[in-house]
Amino acid sequence: MKNRTFFWFILPSLITMLLFIALPIVSVFVQSLHIEHEAVLTEVENCGPFGCTQELQINVEETQKLKDERPLGQFNGFGTYTNRNHLAFAEISQAWQSREGIGDFFSQALNLPFYRALAFTLAYTFVVTPLVLILGFLIALGVNSLPKRIKGPTIFISLLPMIVTPLIGSLILFWMIDAQGVLGATLQNLFDDPSLSLKASPTLTWIMLMVYGVWHSAPFAFIVFYAGLQTVPADTMEAAMIDGASRWERTRYVVLPHLMPLTVFITLIQLMDNFRVFEPIVGFSAQASATSLSWIIFNDLAGSEGQFFGSAGATSVLTILGVGILLIPVLIRTWRDFNRKVV
Amino acid sequence: MFLKKVALVGAASLWGSTAMADCGIAAGNISILSNDFPAIQAVTTAAAACAAGDVTVETNLTKDHKDIMVAALTANPAQYSSVIVSNSTLVTLMNDGLVRPLDDLVAAHGSALNKNQLITANGQVMAVAFMANAQHLFSRTDILQEAGVETIPATYEDVIAAAEKIRAAGIMEYPVALNTKAGWNLAEEFINMYMGTGADFFKEGTAEVAINNEQGIATLNMIKSLVDYSNPDYLTYDSNATQAEWEAGNLALAVMWGSRGGAILDDEGSTETVTSNTVLTGAPTWGDGARPASTLWWDGISISTNVSDEDAEATFIALMKGITPEVVQANNDAAVWLVAGYEPSAASAGVAATASGGAAPYPMLPFMGALHTALGAEISDFLQGSESAEQALADVEAAYTAAAKEQGFLQ
Numbered sequence: 006m007k008n009r010t011f012f013w014f015i016l017p018s019l020i021t022m023l024l025f026i027a028l029p030i031v032s033v034f035v036q037s038l039h040i041e042h043e044a045v046l047t048e049v050e051n052c053g054p055f056g057c058t059q060e061l062q063i064n065v066e067e068t069q070k071l072k073d074e075r076p077l078g079q080f081n082g083f084g085t086y087t088n089r090n091h092l093a094f095a096e097i098s099q100a101w102q103s104r105e106g107i108g109d110f111f112s113q114a115l116n117l118p119f120y121r122a123l124a125f126t127l128a129y130t131f132v133v134t135p136l137v138l139i140l141g142f143l144i145a146l147g148v149n150s151l152p153k154r155i156k157g158p159t160i161f162i163s164l165l166p167m168i169v170t171p172l173i174g175s176l177i178l179f180w181m182i183d184a185q186g187v188l189g190a191t192l193q194n195l196f197d198d199p200s201l202s203l204k205a206s207p208t209l210t211w212i213m214l215m216v217y218g219v220w221h222s223a224p225f226a227f228i229v230f231y232a233g234l235q236t237v238p239a240d241t242m243e244a245a246m247i248d249g250a251s252r253w254e255r256t257r258y259v260v261l262p263h264l265m266p267l268t269v270f271i272t273l274i275q276l277m278d279n280f281r282v283f284e285p286i287v288g289f290s291a292q293a294s295a296t297s298l299s300w301i302i303f304n305d306l307a308g309s310e311g312q313f314f315g316s317a318g319a320t321s322v323l324t325i326l327g328v329g330i331l332l333i334p335v336l337i338r339t340w341r342d343f344n345r346k347v348v
Numbered sequence: 349m350f351l352k353k354v355a356l357v358g359a360a361s362l363w364g365s366t367a368m369a370d371c372g373i374a375a376g377n378i379s380i381l382s383n384d385f386p387a388i389q390a391v392t393t394a395a396a397a398c399a400a401g402d403v404t405v406e407t408n409l410t411k412d413h414k415d416i417m418v419a420a421l422t423a424n425p426a427q428y429s430s431v432i433v434s435n436s437t438l439v440t441l442m443n444d445g446l447v448r449p450l451d452d453l454v455a456a457h458g459s460a461l462n463k464n465q466l467i468t469a470n471g472q473v474m475a476v477a478f479m480a481n482a483q484h485l486f487s488r489t490d491i492l493q494e495a496g497v498e499t500i501p502a503t504y505e506d507v508i509a510a511a512e513k514i515r516a517a518g519i520m521e522y523p524v525a526l527n528t529k530a531g532w533n534l535a536e537e538f539i540n541m542y543m544g545t546g547a548d549f550f551k552e553g554t555a556e557v558a559i560n561n562e563q564g565i566a567t568l569n570m571i572k573s574l575v576d577y578s579n580p581d582y583l584t585y586d587s588n589a590t591q592a593e594w595e596a597g598n599l600a601l602a603v604m605w606g607s608r609g610g611a612i613l614d615d616e617g618s619t620e621t622v623t624s625n626t627v628l629t630g631a632p633t634w635g636d637g638a639r640p641a642s643t644l645w646w647d648g649i650s651i652s653t654n655v656s657d658e659d660a661e662a663t664f665i666a667l668m669k670g671i672t673p674e675v676v677q678a679n680n681d682a683a684v685w686l687v688a689g690y691e692p693s694a695a696s697a698g699v700a701a702t703a704s705g706g707a708a709p710y711p712m713l714p715f716m717g718a719l720h721t722a723l724g725a726e727i728s729d730f731l732q733g734s735e736s737a738e739q740a741l742a743d744v745e746a747a748y749t750a751a752a753k754e755q756g757f758l759q
Contacts, residue, residue: 041756044443044714048553049470053435054477054686055644055709061553062469063714065445079756089750096746116735116743118725184581205580207732290584293530293728304531304725307415311440311717315754 030325037085037318039078042071078315085319092323093117119320122296123327125211129297130279130331133218137275138268140219141226146256148227149234160231167224175288178217179204207294214295217285222278226271233267234260266342269335276331281324298324371669375402376662381417382432384409385607387479387683388647391432395670403662414440421446426654429663433650435710436717438467438475443714447474447650453664460668465686467648469712477648478671479683481607482707483527483540484642484698485632490625491519491600500627504544504570504634504641507601511577514600523600524577525593528731529586535723536643537603541567543708544634544641555715555757557748560741568730568737570634575731583728597622603631603642606699610681613695628694630701640702643710646686715757722747 045067051060087094100113114120148159166174181188182203193201203209237260245255283299286292292300298320305317380395382388392407399405408428410416414437420427421441433441441447449472454461458476467475485507487500495513507524514523527533542549545563550556575582579593591608593599595618604612609628612618631642649667651660673689684696692700710716722744730740752758 040754043759044555044756046555046714046757047470050468051470051712052466052468053709054464054467054480054646055703055707058709058712060712061555061714062712063443065442069445081754085754088753089746116729116739118747184579200580202580204584205582207734290529290586292725293583293732304721307412311443311721311755312418313751313754316751 033318033321035077036314037322038080038082038315040081040085040315041078042068042075043079044068045071081315085315086323089117090316091119091319093119118296118301119298119323122298122301125295126280126282126297126327128211129215129218129282130276132215133222133279134272134275136215136219137222137226138271140223141271142230142264144223144227145230145234146260148231160228163227164224166220167222167228169221171221171284172288174221175217175285178213178220179289182213204290210289210291210294214282214285214289214291217289218279218282221285222275226275229267229271230264233264237263269339273332273335276335277328280328280331298327371398371400371403371665373398373403373662373665376659377404377429378659378663378666379406379408379428380430380432380663380667381408381410381413381420381428383413383434383647384411386610387607387679387685388432390675390679390682391478391667391670393670394672394675395666398666398669403666405666413437417441418444418446421652421654424654425656426652428652429655429659430649430651430667432647433475434481434647435645435712436720438648438650439712439714440717441650442469442474446653448653448660449473450476450651450664453651453661457661457665457668460672460688462686462688465648467646475648475650476667476671477646477686479647479685480699480703481605481645481647481684482642482699482702483536483603483605483631484640484702485629486594486599486602486604486609486612486698487627487629488600488622488625489627490621491523495519495600500629501601502629502632504541504574504632507632508573508577511574511601515577520598520600522577522579522598524574525582525585525590525599525602525604526571526574526578527585527587527590527604528571528575528578528582529589530583530728531724532720533586533724534583534728534731535720537571538567538723538727539710539720540603540631540642541570541634542641543643544631544637544639546637546639549711549716549719550713555752557719557745557752559719560738560745564741565737566635568727568740571727572731583731592617594618594626595622606684606696606702609695609698610683613681628696628698630698630705631707633705638706640705640707642702642707644703644707645710715752715755718751718755718757719744719748722751 045064046061047064048059049062050057051062086092089096096117097114100110104110104113115124144163148156148163151159180186183189184193184202189203192203193199203213241259242255245259250258281299282297283303286295286297286300302317302320302324305313305320378395378398380392382392389409392409396405396407413431417431417437418440421431422444431437431441438447451473454466454473454476461476465477466473467477485501489500491514492500492510495510495517497510497513501507501510511524514520526537528537542559542563545567547561547563549559551558587605587608590602590604591612594602594604594612597619612626613623615623631640633640651663671687673687676685676687676689680691681693681695684699726743726747727740729735729743730737749758
């Protein structure tokens with residue numbers, strides 16, 4: 006294709022990408038560099054059904070003047086990024102200087118909202134992603150060797166966890182693990198401990214969220230692997246069988262290498278998805294024990310009386326950076342594979 | 349509960365249809381955004397009955413009204429001509445000048461209002477309250493008696509002593525519940541409890557937070573002693589969960605919203621034993637404090653700035669029709685109404701006792717929301733035992749200060 010033709014061919018996609026992907030991200034970034042104007046406060050008397058009190062109130066006219074001058078707010082540079090509710094540079098360096106040991110430093114760092122959320126987000130990502138890959142692969146192998154007649158219904162049932170809306174799925178599980186729910190009561194019976202509660206302890210909450218994550222995402226890996234299994238070349242398989250390869254050896258030396266590009270694809274998607282873990286935290290009411298970066302953004306925008314656009318913007322940009330860093334190894338690998346094939 | 353709602357709405361609309369002709373509105377577009385519970389449903393349904401000819405009425409009742417109200421009223425013309433507000437949401441709207449003063453409308457159409465219904469800020473009427481709400485004590489008298497507790501606890505120290513007796517007698521392992529779900533609910537419990545000490549949240553005349561003190565630590569310790577008698581899942585307990593636990597007969601002492609009283613005392617969702625032995629009393633006091641450890645809330649009418657005067661007037665008249673004595677009498681037990689014609693009942697005894705005990709209203713400060721959010725995120729660490737009370741309060745102050753700087757309240 007000539008360069009000129011290629012340019013006209015790709016132009017519509019480029020424009021849409023610019024409008025719907027690049028521009029919103031730039032706007033979020035610009036917003037994250039600003040904070041609200043200094044509020045002009047005046048003391049007034051407020052009265053209601055329960056009597057009168059002297060209280061501070063925002064002087065709307067004065068504040069409106071400031072807003073009209075500069076609608077974006079005060080420029081704050083990277084101030085929001087470095088403050089206590091985000092990267093907390095000052096608090097981290099103080100914790101480092103006053104540390105009584107490396108454990109003490111970490112416990113001080115994990116007391117800060119951003120690092121606490123990051124800790125759960127990373128733990129979730131790195132536990133759930135490999136488990137989803139392994140479980141999805143095993144289910145695919147199992148389903149693939151089923152007789153034709155029951156394959157269809159089995160595939161449908163295996164896909165159910167992915168079909169259920171995440172929030173609904175997590176709410177249903179949340180009720181089931183209640184001390185009076187099916188799972189919760191069974192566990193109490195099993196361990197003979199009437200005070201066992203999956204919701205009360207932070208450790209158990211983490212495990213519960215991760216189990217939910219695997220349950221929800223495994224069908225995705227399964228269906229991709231299952232599609233891949235249909236393309237495994239039959240002659241190679243037969244050749245391996247004639248050579249006397251066992252089922253394990255065939256899986257290890259024929260099937261797995263064949264599915265490698267799919268594994269990279271699933272890893273990529275799962276790393277991105279899991280780094281943005283959000284719905285189960287809301288569904289499981291787990292915010293006391295586990296928060297994630299996406300949950301912080303939600304809390305800035307909808308969890309409270311006011312809305313913190315600058316703060317939400319800063320966390321969003323940090324999340325995008327985080328996803329970028331996570332994906333680098335996978336992207337490098339894809340890039341190398343690509344170059345090898347071209348040559 | 350559902351059936352009751354249907355019956356309630358049905359009754360209100362029936363009443364509304366007979367009164368349709370006399371709203372006295374020539375023309376106008378009325379659109380109302382509000383929270384969603386039975387008392388508000390009654391008001392908006394009665395107001396909606398004013399729809400006729402050139403008058404259109406739309407209502408949007410949703411628990412998520414807080415999240416959309418600022419954006420919806422910032423538009424010009426505003427998406428809604430009225431938002432049903434409470435102490436805290438009115439401040440959020442006033443911060444951006446999104447609600448208009450109502451003095452002229454009250455003078456023209458509000459002759460039936462009580463003076464104490466008018467919410468004034470700096471001498472201007474900004475909202476018209478129609479109901480009051482507060483969290484207060486719910487007790488099961490049969491269980492208290494079985495455990496040998498003769499009187500209903502009046503202080504939190506008594507609540508803890510009674511809970512210990514109930515546990516020691518082997519009646520219930522976890523007799524106590526508060527709305528302690530991490531986030532907004534837990535922060536509200538802290539604010540209620542701290543109110544009982546009489547101390548201030550902020551340094552006089554500034555937006556600087558002042559809760560990291562003796563009273564703050566005592567407040568946290570008191571909440572901790574109470575949740576020691578709560579189900580270990582307490583950090584997931586919101587109003588729906590505590591109401592369900594109460595109706596299931598799993599609790600003996602709980603601090604819940606007064607607006608839940610009607611639903612708990614009715615004959616649905618629970619057993620005769622539970623409902624006939626449930627008694628609602630004022631919020632307890634504690635320590636040296638004399639005022640009940642609770643905050644008083646009201647719900648009321650506000651009118652958007654960014655709508656035409658014609659629509660504003662039509663909306664105000666329609667909402668006045670929503671809070672007539674007839675509507676209140678038809679829905680007497682749905683709320684503690686501030687409107688003439690309301691007959692106090694068993695369901696409202698708790699809120700009335702809390703108010704007459706001298707509880708303070710929830711502060712109408714522009715930066716209270718930021719403190720509320722910071723409390724909700726930071727104090728659960730202390731309750732879970734992973735940090736000290738001092739550290740938790742220091743964290744709250746730091747989180748609040750960063751947020752208040754971002755909102756322009758601190759420099």
